[in-house]
Amino acid sequence: MRLFAPLLLAALLALTHAQAATPAPTPAAPTLKAGVLSPVMPAPALKLQGTDGQPIDLARFKGKVVLVAFGFSNCGEVCPITLATLAGARKKLGAADASNVQVVYVTVDPERDTEAQMKKYLASFDPTFIGGVGTRAQIDAAQKNWGISSTKNVASDGSYSIGHSSSIYMIDRMGGLHAVMPYGHPSDDFVHDLRILLRT
């Protein structure tokens, strides 16, 4: 017992010293807040009608960072938050950088989201946002290309809502699908990533 106590004390002192002397390593933090795809591949095709009166083709936005998201104008939960976040991010970026960021919001509800309806809805968040609309077949093709799921939930009164993928796809200035921001990130995270992508 007389031998054990000093040994125990010495061991505890050694551990305390090790704790104090060896700082915990800090591995390099990821560069982007969003999930990054590697290697970067060209963004999937998106052939729709834009609410700005022109056809949507991502090649049209080359040189800009494009944020693509899917939703619908009657969405009461996810879409208003996403669109408000993106509008807030553009404001925080400042006019110069914001002019090189294009938001494209594609409907998953082509039956109700006409060009005029989508344009009015998006303008309430940011008038520069462009909506992607089209026929059911065109929207289905876009969703398939982008791996977007959506489920229609019909209520007893015949009204319906749509559960849908809620991530935001970040297309770099060269047209590559570079990163994907899951739903729920604050506008500051978008500002952080957009500044990196705008200078890449």
Add this chain to the structure above:
Amino acid sequence: MTGKRAWFLASPLILAVVVAVGWAGFAPIHVPTRDELFEIPKGTYARRMAGDKVEILPPSITLTLGLNDVLLLRNLDEVPQVFGPTIMMPGQSFRLPFETASSYDFACTAHASGQMTVEVEPAPVWPWQKIRWRLRAWRGKNQQ
């Protein structure tokens, strides 16, 4: 005399246990990378289409902030795979960092259930949290 002898014999063992538990609880945790890698092997889609329900990825993945808080998925299959927020082309990888401790549910075509849960835990601060993390890491290593 017998008691003293027993103490003498047992003391190295007790000391070793105390040192091991002390080390596990107090020593800083070293990790070579924050990436937690999971690969979707070649042939996953074909196996699924053939009715094979064998799980290739675990249905639930636990990450820890500050240590292994980046989910790295590699699609080695010959067809695109949807993992939660994105679609991964063959040969492509997806590196998703987490900054908030929470439970995240994702759709995942590499799972028979089509679902995958990522549990993100806070960084271990207290000794018992470090011991728990080390035990889990040790178990994970032995299961590989």
